[in-house]
Amino acid sequence: MCRILIIDDDKDLCKLLKRNLEKEGYSVGFCNDGETGLKEAQGGNYQLVILDIMLPKKNGYEVLTEIRKSSHIPILMLTARDSEGDKVSGLRMGADDYLTKPFSNSEFLARVSSLLRRYILFGKSNSIDNKIILGNLSIDTLKHEVYKDNVLIELTAKEFDLLLFFAKNQGQVFTKRQIYNAVWNDEYAFDDNNIMVHIRRLRKKIEDNPEAPTYILTVWGVGYKSGGTI
Template identity: 50%
Template sequence: MQEKIKVLVIDDDQELCSIIERYLKNAEYEAQFAHTGAGGLNMALTGEYHLIVLDIMLPQIDGLSILTEIRKQSVVPVLMLTAKNEEADKIRGLQLGADDYLTKSFSMAELMARIDSLVRRYTTFNRSTAGFKSLTLKHLSFDTQTRVVLLEGQALELTGKEFDLLYFLAAHKGQIFTKRQIYQQVWGEAYAFDDNNIMSFISKLRKKIEPDVAEPFFIQTVRGVGYRFNQEG
């Protein structure tokens, strides 16, 4: 029997949650809800989910604080909801490890499209690595079950998509990939990202793993083509 996709929604707007619940059930997702920050944090840290939809403005504990705690132990995709169309909030959420965001008021069609996309990316990559418990290189080691990466024995703090991207490149070290190929393989769908976003992910990874960001050792740029993971890595 196929595993049921579980989605946790943390939002204090109970009327909105009721609407979201109907749409999730119609899409055959298993939905769970929390209406306070404290309750949502407890569910997020103790349950197993394929996606968390998280409002920024919550009673007791705000969404950004919850996201920070989630990222200490999980790479589950997180879709942030915000009532404020402020770029600073969105940037802060993405920096803390959010995978996507929506500004209220949004259409349910757009929300479901974002949910479907994040779930598809997450489950596609997990299936592709299901047969591999670990990948060990000279300096890095990956555990695809716990989704933990060690650099010289020290655990790295990576978002879900950063783990996916780094694992993909490392598993094919020495092989050159274009930005289009990277997106299709890691995101699991037709190329829809602009080059600047791919470059942003690479830049964030380099800051976390490279001894010298100005002279990258692990993730190398092949000018005019794309990127490759160092064969000696």
Template identity: 50%
Template sequence: MERLKLDYNILVIDDDKELCALIKQSVTKENISAEHCYSGADGLILLEKNDYHLIVLDVMMPGMDGFQTMKKIRKQSSIPILMLTSKNDSMSKVHGLRSGADDYLTKPFDMEELIARIISLIRRYTRFNFVDNHSQPLTYKGLTIDFDSRSVITQNGTFELPRKEFDLLLFCAKNQGRILTKQQIYEEVWGESYVYDDSNIMAIISRLRKKIEPDSGTPFYIQTVKGIGYRFNKEV
């Protein structure tokens, strides 16, 4: 597995002290430094004092659990969050993703897989932070998103997108691989409270797919996650 070329710092919030120590030891070998704490409350205090590139957050903790902790984090930060859960049921995973998690692992897990996911999330997060500051085009397999012209270049041609189409596509791309609920998309793109009217979102995504997808009937970039929302393909 390729190591990161730069040093990054992560925060591990888990009441399992042995696991915290093991994660810290493992990520250090990948040029990633780690701090850890054993409660959500302590994690929030550290977040106010220090800058991190990613948070590893356990769901099952005494006092403030992982979901409550993540809710407070999401009020002030879009930092990537990788959740750890001992619950092997789909509802817990869906709840975590809907609440703002970027990824999750079910305990027990392979440490190599955890490291791979941490590195992937850090690369994605730092890439888009760089893009925001430098207005560089985003390039994927067969798709380029140009900030300056608010357009896309695809195998179907070049399209200058209306504002909401561009904003929706960019929001999904910036959260590549993360499942976004219709409420999250609506509140980000429309800038107002969600009113449970999905027709506007569905219409814009339908128009986008006709422009950017090789086959709009089988979406490659903007994928539907049934019963939840949409996800920009993490494989591109």
């Protein structure tokens, strides 16, 4: 059974979310301030954290930063702060998704299911052993940094997610639909061009010869798979 932690100062909302999640078969706990929530997230065996930004004692950004120092656990920011700047800040600091209040229960449950599915697919763990070697690439999953021959490569957040997806799923062939569902954390929108553009840009940054790639290979008529050696 997946265990979910809610960190939100709205006690009534916590009780409502807990009830709805438990109907879906999840085990749910909640805390109403950032300090207590951080301790519970660090000490408990959870597979997902649902985190508000405006919290007493420690705000959501502080909690997020501390969790990301030692854990890959999915984090869903759930907040009334709906500006683009707030959303970008949360995602850049390590949040996996961002949902603004008010929201529908069906969308909330879909986001939760998607994050947990992605967590299982990526095989993320709470280990601080956060380095993945793919050929001559070194991927730091906590710092979201990639080095090629010990030289830092500047990747966007989505490019990093793409590379991490392939690195953690060596040898498997994925369709564009599967890639989109996992990396974009959303249902497939028949947007093949979006995937292709991101892969093309990523290849330009990591490949010696983007026209003859060795890290992300095209499987004609199917999709893509990773090359290189872990």
